[in-house]
Amino acid sequence: MAKTKKLSPTYPDLIVPVYNALKELGGSGTNNEIVEQIIKDLNLSDEIVDESHLGNVNQTELEYQCAWARTYLKNYGVITNSARSVWAITSQYTGTVELDAKEIIAYTSKKAAKKKAEKTKEVSDAEKNSSSPEDGDAENDETEFPDEIKPWKQKLSEVLMNMDPYGFERLSQRVLRECGFDQVEVTKKSGDGGIDGTGKLKINGIFSFNVAFQCKRYKGQVSAGDIRDFRGSLTTDIEKGVLITTGTFTKAAKEEASNPGKQQIDLIDGEEFMNKIAEYGLGVKPVTTYEIDEEFFEKI
Known part of the structure; x- marks a missing residue:
């Protein structure tokens, strides 16, 4: 079966843009900041930005390809992730450096081939498809999967989609409590105007805000219209709105949520929720588990 042509740039074409984006962000940035900077730098259309990754309801194709680009840069020692979803350029690459994407890919492929050769003959059927990546299909490589697309997240995404609707709302309630919200209540009556729950967020133990949240278990993307509908349901006593989804938000939805002339809506997509x-x-x-860095022992 022929592969569907991707609209998004593939990871080989994003290796240098990811590096440049981090430089423009001051040397470090979150996943979202990197993607947003790339969208700006490459002037990507809404159609490209909103393209969903096949089989993944909580990630766009652009985010997927950027995840692999970051992984290759990390393997080569250009960047490191100092915290979850936060990346920084390593000291030896903070200056003016010209990167060669092909060299970076070749280095990782060689390292992966060595790891594969050292494995025992007890190889699973799944590993038989392991090969050097072609046409941007990094998932066929021996390289360790980026955190965003590890198998456990695929399984968790399926579990969330199959949850009882009220159960998902209660899970969202629990997550918000863990994040520092208080008096979090789930609205169970119909005709609630799209608000699934309310709570209070206290900042530094002094300032508190009345917050309303909405939960959308989507196998796809939340649109700008969904943001407007949610905003329209907020009463005058609500100072902040939070929209949680298992899917993603379109570029237009993100722009609508942060529109400076309207009440701001905070967004939590499937990746951040997980x-x-x-x-x-x-x-x-x-x-x-532990991965052994043989080069460390060879050079120490």
């Missing part, structure tokens, strides 16, 4: 679930250990447990 990160929060993992951060607070809600129904998930970490499995610790």
Whole structure:
């Protein structure tokens, strides 16, 4: 079966733009900041920005390809992730450096081939498709999957989509409580105007805000119209709105949410929601493993 042509640039074409984006951001940035900077630098259309990654309801194709580009840059030692979803340029690449994307890809492919050769003959059927990446299909490489697209996240995404609707609202309630919200209540009656719950957010133990939230379990994208509808449902006593989705937000939705002339709406997409679930250990447990850096022992 022929592959569907991607609108988004593929990871080989994004390696240098990711590096340049981090430089423009002052040397460090979050996943979202990097993607937004690339959209600006490459002047990408809404159609490209909003393209969903096949089989992944909570990630766009651009985000997926950027994740692989960051992974290759990390393997080469250009960038490092100092915290979850936060990346920084390493000291040896902070100056004026011309990167060669092909060289970076070749280095990682060689390293992956060596790792593959050292494996025992007990290779699973899934690993038989491992090869050097072609046409931007990094998932066929032996390179470790970026955090955003690790298998456990795919499974968690499926679990969230199959939850009871009220159960998902209660999970959102729990996540918001862990994030520092107080008096979080889930609205169960019909005709609530799109508000699924309310709560209070206290800043530094002094300032508090009345917050309303809405939960959308989407296999796709939340539109600008959804943002306007939610904003229209907020009563005068609500000072902040939060929209949570298992999917993603279109470029237009993000712009509508942050429109300076209107009430600001905070957005939590599927990727960020799952990160929060993992951060607070809600129904998930970490499995610790170690990857041996042979070069470290050879050069020490």
